[in-house]
Amino acid sequence: MAGGLTYTAVDSTALSTAEVYGKTLVELGEQHPEIVALTADLGKSTKIGTFGERFPERFFNVGIAEQNMVGMAAGMAKAGLVPFLSSFSQFASWRVADQLHTDICYQNVNAKIIATHGGTSFGQAGSTHHAIVDFALVRSLPNITLICPADGYETANAVRVAYETPGPFYIRINRGFDRVVYENEDYGFALGKAVEMRPGTDITVIACGSCVFQAISAADFLKNADGLSVRVLNIHTLKPIDKEAIQKAITDTRRIIVAEDHSVIGGLGAAVAEVIAEYGKGCAFKRLGVQDSFAPIGLHEDIMSILGIDSNGIAEAVRAAMKMDFELDDDWDDEV
Amino acid sequence: MALTKQEWLALEDKAYQMRRLLLDTCHWAGSGHIGGGNSVMDMLVILYHRYLNIKVEDPAWADRDRFILSKGHAGIAYAPVLVDKGFNDPEQLKTFNLTNSKMGIHLDSNKVVGVDASTGSLGHGLSIALGTGLAARVQGKNYKTYCIMGDGELDEGSNWEAAMAMAHFKVTNVISFVDRNHNMIDGNTEEIMALEPLADKWTAFGFEVKVIDGNNISQLADAIDFALANTGDKPVMIIADTVKGEGIDFIEGDYRWHYGAMAEENYEKSKESLARHYEARKARAEKEGK
Ligand SMILES: Cc1ncc(C[n+]2csc(CCOP(=O)(O)OP(=O)(O)O)c2C)c(N)n1
Numbered sequence: 001m002a003g004g005l006t007y008t009a010v011d012s013t014a015l016s017t018a019e020v021y022g023k024t025l026v027e028l029g030e031q032h033p034e035i036v037a038l039t040a041d042l043g044k045s046t047k048i049g050t051f052g053e054r055f056p057e058r059f060f061n062v063g064i065a066e067q068n069m070v071g072m073a074a075g076m077a078k079a080g081l082v083p084f085l086s087s088f089s090q091f092a093s094w095r096v097a098d099q100l101h102t103d104i105c106y107q108n109v110n111a112k113i114i115a116t117h118g119g120t121s122f123g124q125a126g127s128t129h130h131a132i133v134d135f136a137l138v139r140s141l142p143n144i145t146l147i148c149p150a151d152g153y154e155t156a157n158a159v160r161v162a163y164e165t166p167g168p169f170y171i172r173i174n175r176g177f178d179r180v181v182y183e184n185e186d187y188g189f190a191l192g193k194a195v196e197m198r199p200g201t202d203i204t205v206i207a208c209g210s211c212v213f214q215a216i217s218a219a220d221f222l223k224n225a226d227g228l229s230v231r232v233l234n235i236h237t238l239k240p241i242d243k244e245a246i247q248k249a250i251t252d253t254r255r256i257i258v259a260e261d262h263s264v265i266g267g268l269g270a271a272v273a274e275v276i277a278e279y280g281k282g283c284a285f286k287r288l289g290v291q292d293s294f295a296p297i298g299l300h301e302d303i304m305s306i307l308g309i310d311s312n313g314i315a316e317a318v319r320a321a322m323k324m325d326f327e328l329d330d331d332w333d334d335e336v
Numbered sequence: 337m338a339l340t341k342q343e344w345l346a347l348e349d350k351a352y353q354m355r356r357l358l359l360d361t362c363h364w365a366g367s368g369h370i371g372g373g374n375s376v377m378d379m380l381v382i383l384y385h386r387y388l389n390i391k392v393e394d395p396a397w398a399d400r401d402r403f404i405l406s407k408g409h410a411g412i413a414y415a416p417v418l419v420d421k422g423f424n425d426p427e428q429l430k431t432f433n434l435t436n437s438k439m440g441i442h443l444d445s446n447k448v449v450g451v452d453a454s455t456g457s458l459g460h461g462l463s464i465a466l467g468t469g470l471a472a473r474v475q476g477k478n479y480k481t482y483c484i485m486g487d488g489e490l491d492e493g494s495n496w497e498a499a500m501a502m503a504h505f506k507v508t509n510v511i512s513f514v515d516r517n518h519n520m521i522d523g524n525t526e527e528i529m530a531l532e533p534l535a536d537k538w539t540a541f542g543f544e545v546k547v548i549d550g551n552n553i554s555q556l557a558d559a560i561d562f563a564l565a566n567t568g569d570k571p572v573m574i575i576a577d578t579v580k581g582e583g584i585d586f587i588e589g590d591y592r593w594h595y596g597a598m599a600e601e602n603y604e605k606s607k608e609s610l611a612r613h614y615e616a617r618k619a620r621a622e623k624e625g626k
Contacts, residue, residue, distance in 0.1 A: 039522075040491075041488060041491070041520050041521050041522050041528060041529075042521065042522070043522045044521065044522055045521065049522070061522055061528050061529070062491070062529065063488065063491030063520070063525075063528050063529025064458050064459070064488050064489055064491040064492055064520065064529075065491040065492055065493060065529070067493060068493065090457070091457070095457065123435075124433040124440050124441055125440060125441045125442060125456065126440035126441060126442050126444055126456060127444065127454070128408065128442050128454065128455070128456030128457045129441075129442070129456060129457075296435070296436050297433070297435070297436065297437050297438075297439075297440035297444075298434065298435030298436055298437070298440075299435055302435035302436075303435070306435075306436075
């Protein structure tokens, strides 16, 4: 790992993603006394409480007061501590939007927000607890790094990188268990670098978070069923985004689908669209996600299916995109 | 007008039925906010069966009393009450929390008939209640607004912004409650973030405060009657001291039952406990009622 630090490997198949986070944070805490942890009555639910059990004097449960928590973290970071904060994603983003903007990002402090229950993963709680526009907020804020890991292994990597990299971080993970996409942590996680989960030449599916597993399943299915060569890119770091990987996908495959557990406005799909637009090359393109609405109530996997961001929905979108027309510019070959 | 013994007994019966329906809903859904649902149930029952001026056949009636359940996670207690009143199809309780259901953990005012505000993000309700209260004043209407908050919820600063404004604007047509069940998710309120002296805080913010046993129907009636008779210019805050999980003995007062699973064995145990609880409640009403 970066920084010459040693870590014990976690078993992401036996633990929920948040449990992996809690364990990783305790491990970091053992090595770095400047790490402190804050939560707003969600110690148990977000698993940041694991840190509190191990280091009670470095743990602050502020009650149900997220704005205060974020302001406190800014003060602690200014004084040299490294605060990790956890709440549900909706409350760790929009509920504290101004504190995030002014206390964390504007002052560029070294605070790390680990937001759980992201996307529609707390599906039964309904729209007050669905975080489907958090990327849009966080991505628009200067100075902050935004990561949405695909599974527990990637979460462990992201949490460590957040510690090792100065500046504000927002890492969005899910409630409960995630489908595992890696065999272990050693797949070469690098901040801001997409991971190619499947090679492919016909079309690229770009995904983050829980959609990565779904995109891989769709690619494997389409390879067998349609003989399609589907590239799958896991863009775990939404900001700063891996422009080169996207540009390469445009050039190599000329068809791109983005799948995310988020609104199509302001999230990963929007970020990819911006790169495509500025690159200036014709590319068939489709954003999958929440289509400018609030999501239904239900189990996470059901909602993903309704939204069309599960493997079936992605496969269907790939098939449709293979039929899409786009304008090839005359100089396409020169520019490659 | 003071509650008669007959009225008290009828409300106890209703509260028992509603606690049973809450339990069934929890059982159908597999899990639910059973702790905070049972602590607040007596408030919901007395409001919906004695005080709220509403029309089931015209849920959007402009002159209706408003009710805002600021602690929105108690939807599993609120939904049975609304269904029982006739606002929604009883079958909906059987699909509570299921995919594409109209009813999830936090009730959505655009999906569940009779709900005045979509809550669930804590610390919003009192401001909304203040808004409907001021709207009544501006429009010259007589309706009241009732608002129930959780005690842990009071940690949110937004409540205190609303409190300051409610006293400042002398909004006395809003009657507010704190469901003081002493517990939040991570533990006891005084251990996680101390609220006491809570009555003094509300008094200092300009409220007329009543501290009562919030699981006592008769005391609730007296407190609400007091608030309705209020001719002063201070808003009334009823601090309803309650038991989290009231009626289900093995979860009472245990913060770990904020949200719990209701599998078969616990379900049977809970039914028996609720039946015993009802008998004790009836005996109290018989003895103390007039
Ligand atoms: C803004 C916000 N932060 C956090 C939560 C998560 N949450 C749901 S219920 C709850 C505890 C509520 O405690 P309390 O108000 O005392 O309710 P009760 O004990 O009556 O159930 C928390 C922290 C939330 N719903 N909204």
